Amino acid sequence: MKKWIHSTSCSTWRWCEIKGVDTEDFLKRLTTVQPSSLRPLTGAPGFLLTPRGKIQSAFILWQLGENHFAFELDSGKNETWIQRLQETINYYHFSESIEFTLTDLRCVWILEEEKSNSELNPPLYRIEKDKDFLFCHHPFSYYGKKWTSIWASQNELNIFTTQNKNKFYEISEHEIEELRIKHLTPRIDFEITTEVNPLELGLRSGIAENKGCYPGQEVIEKIISLGSPAKKLVLFSGKIKNQNPLPVKNEELIDKTDLQSIGVITSIVSHSNGFQGLALIKNSFLKKNKSNNISSAQLMTQNSKSSLHIDKVCND
Numbered sequence: 001m002k003k004w005i006h007s008t009s010c011s012t013w014r015w016c017e018i019k020g021v022d023t024e025d026f027l028k029r030l031t032t033v034q035p036s037s038l039r040p041l042t043g044a045p046g047f048l049l050t051p052r053g054k055i056q057s058a059f060i061l062w063q064l065g066e067n068h069f070a071f072e073l074d075s076g077k078n079e080t081w082i083q084r085l086q087e088t089i090n091y092y093h094f095s096e097s098i099e100f101t102l103t104d105l106r107c108v109w110i111l112e113e114e115k116s117n118s119e120l121n122p123p124l125y126r127i128e129k130d131k132d133f134l135f136c137h138h139p140f141s142y143y144g145k146k147w148t149s150i151w152a153s154q155n156e157l158n159i160f161t162t163q164n165k166n167k168f169y170e171i172s173e174h175e176i177e178e179l180r181i182k183h184l185t186p187r188i189d190f191e192i193t194t195e196v197n198p199l200e201l202g203l204r205s206g207i208a209e210n211k212g213c214y215p216g217q218e219v220i221e222k223i224i225s226l227g228s229p230a231k232k233l234v235l236f237s238g239k240i241k242n243q244n245p246l247p248v249k250n251e252e253l254i255d256k257t258d259l260q261s262i263g264v265i266t267s268i269v270s271h272s273n274g275f276q277g278l279a280l281i282k283n284s285f286l287k288k289n290k291s292n293n294i295s296s297a298q299l300m301t302q303n304s305k306s307s308l309h310i311d312k313v314c315n316d
Helices: 023-030 077-092 154-163 173-182 217-226 283-290
Strands: 003-006 013-019 043-049 055-065 068-074 099-102 106-112 126-130 133-138 146-152 231-238 252-255 260-271 274-282 299-301 307-313
Touching: 013 023, 013 055, 013 077, 013 106, 023 068, 023 077, 043 077, 055 077, 055 133, 068 077, 077 099, 106 154, 146 154, 173 260, 173 274, 231 260, 231 283, 274 283, 274 307
Parallel strands: none
Antiparallel strands: 003 106, 013 068, 013 099, 043 055, 055 068, 106 146, 126 133, 133 146, 231 274, 231 307, 252 260, 252 299, 260 274, 299 307
């Protein structure tokens, strides 16, 4: 079975722990996760939202024991997202008995092919402990492969990678981005920003069903009741013609029929046949073109003038 190891993208990921007798109740009121539904050593994706429903923090919440949880998250550029997590917890923390710790654990990722029914029925987020290591298993939907983040001290990780270097192929930043984009997986500082809500990114799985009150709940419930958000994340592709430059992140997308801006590129990768990327596009444009087959929608980039087509739209 072929296995890959990756350490570049995960260099910004952090492991934080929160514990104390009031922890479960505190997280229930603050996050979009239902912590009481988690069994020991299982997890769930979740968010801290602003009152307007915008993303303040995105993470996997792990249950390590009774009233003992961990946040696994990408801290982003200059660790901005870890700072935002701490600030939000401090803002809502009054007299509750909780203790928040930013650990010095670091991680590497292992990806592997697995020819089994688990690809059709992804396993739960779950943790396996082995001495000083935490093996956190994630769903296939992120990269289309079995994905495990391995957490330990930097020294232990160095020993692990050295001892196992002949068992793994190193996967590059470009390759991991190709897999992420192909599987419509949002990333911190690319798709996940403080200007979007989870529903626009197809991340409704990070909001527990029948969840009680939490910051931003009213906005999220209103969007759900209306049917869909104002914008949606899409996968697009195209070919470079006439020596046009490669489209870039934050470049606007234009509707060829009326030359109006209908979205913006959030991620892009090049390959031998052209390019593929993710973009946030107005839902009104998607609805207008849905009856005519969304893949035939007439789109181009504002500056590079590259034509492209939509391959897939995220779920609500």
